[in-house]
Amino acid sequence: MAKLTLITFLTLDGVMQAPGAPEEDPSGGFEYGGWQAPVMDEGLGRFITEVFDRSAAFLLGRRTYDIFAGYWPGITDPGDPIAARLNRYPKYVVSTTLRKADWENTTVISTDAAAEVARIKERTQGGELQIWGSGELARSLMAHGLIDEYNLLVHPVVLGRGRRLFTDGGPPTAFELTGARMTPNGIAINTYRPTGPASFGSVADGT
16 A cells, blocks of 8 residues: 655745746736745755655646646656656546546546545555645545645745645644755755644643
8 A cells, every 4th residue: 555645845835836937827816936946956856856766656636737747748768767757657637627638657537536546545556656736636635634644845935825735624633743854945845744633732731
């Protein structure tokens, strides 16, 4: 059974929308796309390569799938640590509007996504089932307790608007920090494991 891991780029105020380029996702009038580029560094690159080395399959929302499918199939170098895996390994895209996926080794999940993801976790062997970005999908799987590990790559920038990973109405959840590092340009890479429902107490009585 594979571990389902989430990898996502965030700002200090939790925005995950369009980190890669201005045209990546301007939905909702978002004007700040490409906020990741000024602080990318070799530390971020090393971590991303390490994560892809652990992959066995990929789970993507429709928007992220379209971004990836528009770029990575064109990278054919078998030595590229990202493209070699994305192009060869199984990919699952959750969408109610995508009828056919042209990217090789891609399966469309259009109904009962949570149940199907649970089945994919069971049958995936030899590595992680990874969600990259895909905020709407990630939030739906959080609600079902299906994500086993969160890799949050927090960049030193505040935008003040944009889609966020954690929104109002999500399940209160406690986490254990299982890994932490800082890149030269100040990107905080934190890995968390959910441990169950959040608990509450009073600071005054030390509980």
